[in-house]
Each structure stands twice: as structure tokens, then as C-alpha cells.
Amino acid sequence: MQNRIYKAISAVVMTVVVILGLIFMMISYNLYSREAKNTLISAANTALLSTTDPKELYDILSQSLDYDVRITQITPDGKVLYDSAADSITDNHSDRPEISEAFSSGSGTAERYSETMSSRTYYYAVRCGDDVIRFSRRTGGIFTLFVGAIPFFLAAGGLVMVIAVLVSDKLSESIVKPVRKMIQSMDVFGTDETDYSEFEQYEELEPMCRLITKMRGEIKEYISNLSAEKNTISLITANMTEGMILIDRNDDIISINRSAADLVNPIFPCESGRNIIEFCRNSDFLELVDQSRKAASVTGTFSAEGRFLRAFISRIDSSDKISGAVIIIVDETEIHLAEEMRRDFSANVSHELKTPLTTVRGFAEMIGGGMITDPEDTKKYGKRIYDEATRLLNVINDIIRLSEIEEKKAEIFTSVNLLEIADDVAESLKEKADSLNVQLSVTGEDLSVPASRGYIYEMIYNLTENAVKYNRPDGKVLVDISRAGDKAVITVADNGIGIPKEHQSRIFERFYRVDKSHSKQTGGTGLGLSIVKHIAALHQGTISLESDYGKGTVFTVMLPV
Ligand code: ADP
Numbered sequence: 001m002q003n004r005i006y007k008a009i010s011a012v013v014m015t016v017v018v019i020l021g022l023i024f025m026m027i028s029y030n031l032y033s034r035e036a037k038n039t040l041i042s043a044a045n046t047a048l049l050s051t052t053d054p055k056e057l058y059d060i061l062s063q064s065l066d067y068d069v070r071i072t073q074i075t076p077d078g079k080v081l082y083d084s085a086a087d088s089i090t091d092n093h094s095d096r097p098e099i100s101e102a103f104s105s106g107s108g109t110a111e112r113y114s115e116t117m118s119s120r121t122y123y124y125a126v127r128c129g130d131d132v133i134r135f136s137r138r139t140g141g142i143f144t145l146f147v148g149a150i151p152f153f154l155a156a157g158g159l160v161m162v163i164a165v166l167v168s169d170k171l172s173e174s175i176v177k178p179v180r181k182m183i184q185s186m187d188v189f190g191t192d193e194t195d196y197s198e199f200e201q202y203e204e205l206e207p208m209c210r211l212i213t214k215m216r217g218e219i220k221e222y223i224s225n226l227s228a229e230k231n232t233i234s235l236i237t238a239n240m241t242e243g244m245i246l247i248d249r250n251d252d253i254i255s256i257n258r259s260a261a262d263l264v265n266p267i268f269p270c271e272s273g274r275n276i277i278e279f280c281r282n283s284d285f286l287e288l289v290d291q292s293r294k295a296a297s298v299t300g301t302f303s304a305e306g307r308f309l310r311a312f313i314s315r316i317d318s319s320d321k322i323s324g325a326v327i328i329i330v331d332e333t334e335i336h337l338a339e340e341m342r343r344d345f346s347a348n349v350s351h352e353l354k355t356p357l358t359t360v361r362g363f364a365e366m367i368g369g370g371m372i373t374d375p376e377d378t379k380k381y382g383k384r385i386y387d388e389a390t391r392l393l394n395v396i397n398d399i400i401r402l403s404e405i406e407e408k409k410a411e412i413f414t415s416v417n418l419l420e421i422a423d424d425v426a427e428s429l430k431e432k433a434d435s436l437n438v439q440l441s442v443t444g445e446d447l448s449v450p451a452s453r454g455y456i457y458e459m460i461y462n463l464t465e466n467a468v469k470y471n472r473p474d475g476k477v478l479v480d481i482s483r484a485g486d487k488a489v490i491t492v493a494d495n496g497i498g499i500p501k502e503h504q505s506r507i508f509e510r511f512y513r514v515d516k517s518h519s520k521q522t523g524g525t526g527l528g529l530s531i532v533k534h535i536a537a538l539h540q541g542t543i544s545l546e547s548d549y550g551k552g553t554v555f556t557v558m559l560p561v
Pocket of ligand 1 (some may be wrong): 514523
């Protein structure tokens with residue numbers, strides 16, 4: 001803008017300088033030319049006072065004037081009697097305007113090109129007696145004089161131009177300065193309000209300034225609304241446990257939240273622009289993405305990172321064209337495992353119940369069919385039926401117990417003394433421990449926790465009974481109660497048979513036993529540790545174990561105090 005103003009001012013100044021120069025030259029030329037004519041007339045009139053002889057007049061004027069003068073004497077019939085510039089002139093001069101004017105009114109003037117003088121010439125004719133004496137001078141000389149002055153005019157014009165350029169530079173800068181300042185002060189994203197006092201002197205700019213400020217306010221509000229909405233959406237998606245991915249029609253990721261990466265590909269950088277295939281190469285998932293082009297929404301499962309995931313894909317259409325899709329990924333691992341566990345549990349329950357029942361039915365059939373006649377055998381099979389029925393009852397009791405604990409989300413807790421319970425458990429297991437020749441002892445602090453006494457008793461009982469059961473003659477079992485920070489620690493340690501490493505992670509599963517026959521022999525149901533784990537969880541506690549196969553096992557339960 002400044003450049004254009006600068007150019008415009010320079011052009012105007014140049015034009016003005018040229019026009020003024022020409023006007024000045026024309027006025028000067030006119031003044032000079034008039035002066036030159038007047039000088040000739042007054043010199044001629046003065047000389048005519050002393051003589052009318054043309055030769056003498058020529059001599060006088062040649063000496064007194066600093067330019068060439070031509071004297072011509074013409075008779076009334078137009079003949080040239082004398083001419084100082086030519087020896088003989090034959091053509092008739094009566095038609096010359098200055099001559100005819102002099103003959104009629106005493107004097108005459110004219111200006112035209114002269115063939116004789118080869119120049120533009122000014123004539124002054126005076127009637128002297130019968131003849132006319134004509135004085136002439138070249139005016140071309142004046143013109144030449146002006147031509148000679150042109151370089152000076154150009155130099156002066158150039159100087160004026162330089163000054164004009166400098167001035168227009170400053171002028172354009174000073175015109176543009178307030179506009180520039182206004183633009184700077186109108187920082188659309190800035191927080192300061194515009195100070196109008198600066199622009200009061202430029203009243204043309206003020207409406208524009210106010211309009212821009214108004215628009216700036218609207219833009220700011222619009223941007224802040226947009227960013228607030230964006231923040232809300234980012235906050236929602238960032239805190240979603242579900243994965244969320246937005247893809248375009250080329251399957252390039254537009255947006256992805258952290259949960260999606262955590263569930264499917266934890267090392268994937270959550271940034272836009274990457275293709276979905278870089279995010280997940282699972283064929284089931286990619287197949288779903290592909291299907292979403294044909295259906296408005298698709299859902300299906302796939303697995304990644306050891307998880308069972310479900311993807312819900314909804315196509316986004318804009319003006320009948322597919323413009324992308326939203327993918328929601330939900331972690332269904334727990335549901336899947338629970339379902340698996342439920343299936344396993346049903347299978348296990350039926351197996352656990354069917355086995356003793358088949359045995360009972362077999363023996364009962366034998367006795368009922370009269371196949372066993374010996375009273376000793378009858379006693380023996382009767383005991384087997386009793387044992388199997390007892391085991392059946394134990395399994396059923398444990399299943400009922402387990403589902404009771406599972407369903408109990410909260411229990412009214414009272415202050416329960418752990419050492420007292422451990423002593424009670426030891427007391428009731430003393431006989432069994434003695435029979436197996438296992439030494440059972442209880443140590444520790446007199447520590448109370450908020451808990452359900454019945455459940456805590458059952459938990460310590462199951463752990464201690466296992467420690468006695470899965471022991472060896474002369475083995476030892478130690479139940480200890482201690483405190484670690486804000487936790488009560490119950491440890492049940494034995495130096496019994498131990499649990500092989502590969503079984504350690506599974507022994508809390510329902511019906512899981514390391515040695516099935518040993519467990520059954522000792523009347524185990526395979527549900528004891530499951531019950532223990534659920535009781536610990538019900539009390540917001542944890543259970544862990546350390547075991548060396550052949551050396552012994554330590555179970556540790558931590559409960560909040
Ligand atoms: P069970 O009724 O068979 O004892 P549990 O759930 O109580 O069932 O225990 C599961 C399995 O864990 C047992 O069958 C046994 O193999 C193993 N186990 C539990 N406690 C001990 C222990 N103290 N020492 C060795 N093995 C143990």
C-alpha cells in the first residue's frame with residue numbers, strides 16, 4: 001500500500017513539475033519576445049529621430065544594439081530600394097501586412113518566417129516620406145536562447161523531483177503508519193482492547209477499526225466456544241475406558257484416544273495421519289473395518305495383547321458419500337473369562353457331583369441286587385457309600401458357600417481379634433494334626449480388624465487345614481498374626497509337600513487341585529482356596545503364596561486394619 005501511495009505521489013509531483021516547467025517556459029518566452037519587440041521599436045524610433053536614411057539607420061542600430069538588425073526601404077508600389085541583408089530583392093513587398101499597414105496608418109508590425117533571414121522574424125515598419133522603412137530582427141534567437149536554457153530547467157526539475165521523491169516517501173509512510181498501527185493493535189488473538197484515541201485523528205479509519213474490533217470479538221468468542229467444545233470432547237475421550245478411533249474414508253486415523261492404544265497396541269503413538277493397518281494388523285479387526293463400508297454399523301470381536309475385545313464400527317456418511325467411521329473398542333476380557341469360568345464351573349460341578357453319585361449308585365445297586373451277601377462286604381460298601389455321600393455333601397456345601405460369598409457385596413463387620421480366631425482354629429484342628437503327626441502352633445500379636453468373624457474363621461481354617469493336610473509326618477504348621485503399616489498380616493506356613501511352580505497361579509481356581517487323588521483322599525473339594533480368595537476380597541484384602549516344591553508353602557493374607 002505504501003509503495004502504491006509513494007508511486008502515486010511521485011507521479012503527481014512529476015506531472016506537476018513538467019506542466020509548471022512548460023508553463024514557466026511559455027510565459028518567459030512571451031515576456032522575452034514582447035520585450036524584444038519593444039526594444040526594436042524604441043531603438044528604431046530613436047534612430048529615426050536623427051535620420052531617415054536606411055544605410056545610416058543601419059549603422060546606428062548595428063552599433064547600439066547587441067543583436068542583428070535588418071533595415072529595408074520599400075517604395076509605395078512595393079519595390080525594395082534598399083535592404084541591409086540582401087543586395088537586390090526583386091519581389092514586390094506591397095502585400096506584406098506590416099508594409100501595407102505602415103502605408104495606411106504610419107506604422108505596422110508583423111511576425112513570420114523570413115526566407116531572406118532563414119528564421120522566424122519580427123518586423124516593424126514606419127512610413128518615412130513616400131517610402132516605408134522596415135526594421136527586422138530574428139525571434140528565432142530568443143527561441144534558441146530558451147532551448148539553451150532547457151538543461152537548466154531539467155537540472156532544476158530533477159532537483160525538485162528528488163525532493164519530491166523524498167517527501168513522497170515520508171508522506172506515504174506517514175499515511176500508512178496509522179493503518180499499520182491499527183492492524184498491529186488489533187491482534188485478533190490478543191486480550192487487550194483497542195485504544196481508539198490513537199485513531200481519532202483519522203476519522204475515515206475509525207468505522208473500519210470498530211468493525212474489525214467487533215469482528216475480532218465475534219471471532220474470539222467463536223474460537224473460545226470451539227476450543228471449549230474441543231476440550232470437553234478431548235476430556236471425554238481421554239477419560240473413556242473404551243477405545244475410540246475416528247478414521248477417514250482412506251482408513252487414515254483422524255483421532256485416537258489413549259485407551260484405544262492401551263487396549264490394542266500400547267506402543268502406538270496417539271497421533272493422526274497414520275493408517276489403521278499400522279495401528280492393528282489383526283485380521284478379524286481389519287475385516288470388521290472393511291465390512292463397515294457395506295453396512296451402516298458392524299460389531300465383532302477380536303483379540304489383541306491377550307485381551308478379548310469387541311469393536312463397534314459406525315460408518316459416517318456425508319451427502320451420500322462415505323466420509324469415515326467411528327470405532328469404539330470395549331474390553332470384554334473379564335466378561336469372556338467369567339463366561340469361560342462359568343462354563344468350566346458347570347462342567348466341573350457336574351463332574352464333581354456325578355463321580356460320587358455314580359459310585360453310590362453302583363454300590364447301592366450291588367447291595368440291592370443281592371450281589372453282596374457277606375456281612376463284612378456289606379459293611380465295607382456301606383462305608384464307601386457313606387464316604388462318597390459325605391464328599392458329595394461337602395462339595396454341595398462348598399458350592400453353596402462360595403456362591404453365598406460371591407453374592408455378598410458388603411457385610412456388616414465387627415471388630416474381630418485375629419489371634420483369638422487363629423487359636424480357635426488350631427484348637428479344632430489339633431486332633432487332625434496330631435493324627436497326622438503334624439505340629440501346629442500359633443504366634444503373633446493380639447490384633448483386631450473390622451471383619452466378619454465367621455468368614456475370617458473359615459479363611460484361617462481352610463488355610464491351616466490345607467497346611468496340615470498337605471504335610472508330612474513330623475511336619476510343622478505355624479499360624480502367625482502380625483501388623484505391617486495399616487495392614488494386618490496373617491501367614492500360614494508349613495514345611496509340607498509344597499506346590500510346583502506351574503500350579504501356583506492356578507490353585508485359587510475352583511476345583512483346581514495339584515494332586516487330585518491326594519486331595520480326594522483327604523476329603524478335599526478343590527474349592528477351599530477359592531473360598532479363601534473370595535473372603536479376602538470381601539474384606540478388601542489380598543492373598544499371595546510362596547512355595548518351594550518339596551520344602552513347604554507360606555500363604556499370606558493382608559487385611560486392612
Ligand atoms: P482341596 O479341597 O483340594 O484342598 P483347595 O482349594 O483348598 O482344595 O486347594 C487346592 C489345591 O491346592 C489342593 O488340592 C492342593 O493340591 C494345593 N494346596 C493347597 N494348600 C496347600 C499346601 N499348604 N501345601 C501344598 N499344597 C496345597
